[in-house]
Amino acid sequence: MTTANASEPDHTEPDHAELNRKGLRLIELHHAPDILQVINVWDVISAKVIADLEGSTALATASHSIAASYGYPDGEKIPRELMLEAVGRIAAATSLPVSADLEAGYGDAGETIRRAIGVGVVGANLEDQLKPFDEAVAAVRAAIKAAEAEGVAFALNARTDVFAKAAPDADPAEQLAEAIKRGRAFLDEGATSIFVPGLFDEATVAALVQGIGHNKISVVGVPGSLDPRTLQNLGVSRISYGPLTQRLALTALQSAAQELLAGGVLPDGIKALN
Template sequence: MTTQAEKAQTLARLHAAPEILRVVNVWDAVSAKTIAALPETRAIATAGHSIAATFGYADGENIPLELMLDMVGRIVEAVGDLPVSADLDAGFGDAGETVRRAIGKGVVGANVEDRLRPLGDAVAAVEAIVAAGAAEGVPFVLNARTDAFVRAGGRPAEESLADAIERGRAYLAAGADLVFVPGALNADVTRALVEGIGPRKLSVIGLPGALTAAEYEALGVARVSYGPMTQRVALTALQDVAADLYRDGAIPAGTRTLN
């Protein structure tokens, strides 16, 4: 059986490889098993937004931490030797302690967002996360998220870009492995971020209208994830088939037994 430390090392190697790491976000045990069954799957990422929605909570740390971590643990158990990176929002008030507890559930990496807190406070959170991993004996892989674009509040794009680079460099210096910059990033912005933060150090989200994974890879991006988009695709399919059934339709032929 692969140890937790070995899983963390695997995740770090996947981020450093020339090929972009594509992680398809999951939200419960059955979605995790479904993705883990694909031969292309190298790692699993949870979507905090989607887990919260599963239990009827809005995104943004409205779900109780115990409930979030319980589901994360179930996902870890469901996927065996695959490394799991968890979306831990902004750390639920104590990023170091939250990561320590997540490690106890088998997690080997995480996204933790800064919500544009003062830079000193955000760096301190990164340092606390790195220290928690070291204390638990796990080379924890932190995908430190900056909300420089998604919480821009109408400021000029060049200011958001400069802020993302400043924060990204600071988080890497504090021990983060990657810098996650969510937003619909075009090629020019992505290129500038890679130049400012470093090749194979940028993590992005695949949104409708964004670049493809192959395009991001060519620009030097390390990782692409999909956040709540995967659950939205699944729920769209569910609602569409329900509407068809209400019209006296039938379950589509070829439906696979994935549960």
């Protein structure tokens, strides 16, 4: 008789009470005075490495990174089943609450959220992809209703791509107004926070916070972004880093490999990872 490897994640159905506790904790972290930093992960080992760090209170997956790990491009090209399996393995590997990047919901936001809860996820990003306003609001509504039907507290980080997918000649004032309009509507449907990706200055962040709400805005950290303390002082709730964490890891790997292939040796200080 073979014995399962003790290091493999347990894929039994998550305990409902524990899921609800994690969901409530994740929502609480979004509303706390200190900004919530979630370092994006893409597999079990990256999740364990980040979860073990002091100050790491929750994890977020990056859809782009998970898709890349399986050889798929970003943009819901990876099958939903494979994405859910990946985020489920991550959720099973840590005691921290996990928020999953589920893109636009794979054609059925409600069902995707329901299934994500079933594998242990207690929060999610859901993109509007600049779809028509009513359609975008309906997707958020479906996601929230699915979580309510499961009876689990769920932190929906509803994303608007008003800035991320804007035309080069877009009017910044019109973009800001549309982002605020969508953000308020998503909050009215029950979203915990509004994710507005983009490279913003202080004035734009302040305007988003004023228009949508204090501790209701989620942003992405990219090179040139405002630092976490400044974002916190401006009233931002959450900062994540998307696929850039995976790119950072792969850049380090590529750099080390170049040294090795050129006749170098591995540097001192490499930590053992379980």
